[in-house]
Amino acid sequence: MSDDTRSEHDGEERLFELSRDKLLLAAILVVGIAGSGIVRRLLGELGYNDLGALVFMLGYGGMIFAIWYGWIRPMDITGPN
Template identity: 65%
Template sequence: MADSVDSTDEDGGFFTRDKLLLAVIIVTGIVLPGLARRFLGEAGYDGVGAVVFVLGYAGMIFLVWYGWIRPLELTGPVDR
């Protein structure tokens, strides 16, 4: 029975480790900087909150690019 579970993950099941990690990075890259921005804004540090949000969001985009998009080998059509 364990073999069938392993084979579905390798065959591209919906909840693979890469997909879950990607979802966690995206959610934390939006939610945590957003919460920090709100709390800093309520404390009177609206500019600092905006910088924290931009850096957190940009960091998330960089991680997604570095981990999932950069390794792809995208090529155009090959002449035959």
């Protein structure tokens, strides 16, 4: 029975199917947003507010670059000929 259902979805990726790429994307988002935000707050409480802001900007910017480089850049986004 599982072979029949798998053959129906050959070539189609299910939206909520957990894959390695989706886990990596989620990890990058969590580290880039929450991780750098937590480090920024801790550095701010220790009196290193400017360093915390720099860490947050580098973490958030690095996350955006990683998502662009890994997922958006390889897409073939072209219109019809």
